[in-house]
Amino acid sequence: MSDWMVTQSPAPGRRPRALSPLREHLRDTFWFAPTVAMVSVFVVWVGAQILDTVIVDALQEDGDYETLDELLRFAEDAKAVVTVVGSAMMTFIGVVFSISLVAVQMASGQFTPRVVRLFVRSRITKATFAVFLATFVLTLLVLTSFDTADDPRDVTSVPLVQSVLTLCMVALSLFLFVLYVNTTLRLMRISHVIARIATESFRVAASMPVPAGGHDGHEAARLGPATAWVPHEGRAGVLRDVHIARLVRVARKHGVVLRLIPRIGDFVVPGTPVLAVHGGPAPPRGALRHTASVGVERTYHQDLGFGLRQLSDIALRALSPAINDPTTAVQALDRVIQFLASLSRRPLDAALHRDRAGAVRLVQPVPGWTELVDLGFTEVRGCAIGSPQVSRRMLAGLDDLLLLVPAERREPLLRHRELLRQAVDQAEPSPSDRAFALRPDRQGIG
Incomplete structure (x- = not known):
């Protein structure tokens, strides 16, 4: 038999991995990933805030007020950057949301309304929304951490770690935005949509139990x-x-x-x-x-x-x-x-x-x-x-x-x-x- 006639089948005696209904239901929702991301970024922000406080306390105990004064000047510059990032994130979120609506409308009209599920289940789309929303929430939280004191002796916290974390989130957002645009363009091409449907179908077939010997008796x-x-x-x-x-x-x-x-x-x-x-x-x-x-x-x-x-x-x-x-x-x-x-x-x-x-x-x-x-x-x-x-x-x-x-x-x-x-x-x-x-x-x- 030629190679093209050979079909793959699960190994004999190997029990297929059961799919979790809860996991599948969460993949069909769009709220779970952004919610988890926003809760997670709040927890991370609390940890970063504690770390910033520890750094300031250590510098004050050592009497290194010159370094604290430099950190205060850095905080002023970082505050302007964080403010701009907060406004830009809302614009990015609106752009991503608009692209998604247009892509879903075109796909459902040209292919079949049932392919909308592919956009809902797209990991890149969920990750992009989640990171954008998390970055926006983080900028709001970081803005509340800036101290108005001018004297280094009165400073309680300088959002150094928080500002660096915000810049990292911005870089991740830009990277995901590029991946999101590429993924959305692929999902608007019928060949990729058909391939995704076939992949999901093969996953269902692979999850079916195979009786020993290939017969159910x-x-x-x-x-x-x-x-x-x-x-x-x-x-x-x-x-x-x-x-x-x-x-x-x-x-x-x-x-x-x-x-x-x-x-x-x-x-x-x-x-x-x-x-x-x-x-x-x-x-x-x-x-x-x-x-x-x-x-x-x-x-x-x-x-x-x-x-x-x-x-x-x-x-x-x-x-x-x-x-x-x-x-x-x-x-x-x-x-x-x-x-x-x-x-x-x-x-x-x-x-x-x-x-x-x-x-x-x-x-x-x-x-x-x-x-x-x-x-x-x-x-x-x-x-x-x-x-x-x-x-x-x-x-x-x-x-x-x-x-x-x-x-x-x-x-x-x-x-x-x-x-x-x-x-x-x-x-x-x-x-x-x-x-x-x-x-x-x-x-x-x-």
Whole structure:
């Protein structure tokens, strides 16, 4: 088998690192990083102020008033600089905020509204806002530390360390501003957006547990009938994720197996069953509290199909008559094919989470192979008619996947290939045009 047909898979027996729901939720927020930065800079300022006081006290004890007098003159110059920095930081914050709004508006209008999450999750964007706000807060705090005394004997503190710290924060702010502009420009380019979506999708796939030997042994089908049901309590919304580690602990403690009924990304309403219990009574409601997170939109965390949904949306919008950009659709198809190739031989349909003893404690439904193939190709195939570049790339991708997948997974790929051929035959009256549109090409029209 040639190198390009080899797909990477986790090492056998190696348990994938579980993603923390709390960490993922904080990454989807924009307030956490700036808040932590402002609190942290206040703590650092208190330490710097104490250090400045210690320096002044030591000089006064030694009677080195000449050095203190020089520090006072330095403080006067530093005060002017800190004042200018405080005003400039507010201007910088406004510029960064304006750039972010424009970038988000352009990305959501040209690609898909769901890519806004990439800007919210951008570490550089959060770091830039956090450092700018922290620098502004620091300048206000430092300005309160300047002593109005002119006599070195009456001076209680000279903000020497604080002023140096402010200048360091200014240098860091300028550095982050350059990185921020570069990152924002990259996120406004569709190729980088598609690559980021693919990276997030691969991270979700890598977090899925891989059964020993690569087969689940149909353990999910041997659970037997449900002995109890756990309804959803709380607001209606999209099931964002579940706390896998806590559910496994609860199931092990009560000697049962829990089966998640809705898939991650499904819309759930109060009162509908969210967990099925096998092998005993349902655990207490208190033990299962805060194990499922519901929100207004889907997230990458634990949602195997969300990346394909976004790639399909980008391709659909690119093929719309208002945009008419088949090259972007081909780029999205490249990543769809890459993602499906990475899952071509992995167990799907259900993710089995085990306790430390190796017993299955949580069964989490995930999209099956046929569902993922349909999600990646169905809607794009319907819009690819009349665009030979897209139909040629799709046929080449389907042919490549047919070489990778086992025999039992070939049916949906063959079905899409045949449906695409039939649609092109009906849409193209000329035999030469049909032959051209149905010629596999990994570049679309290379």
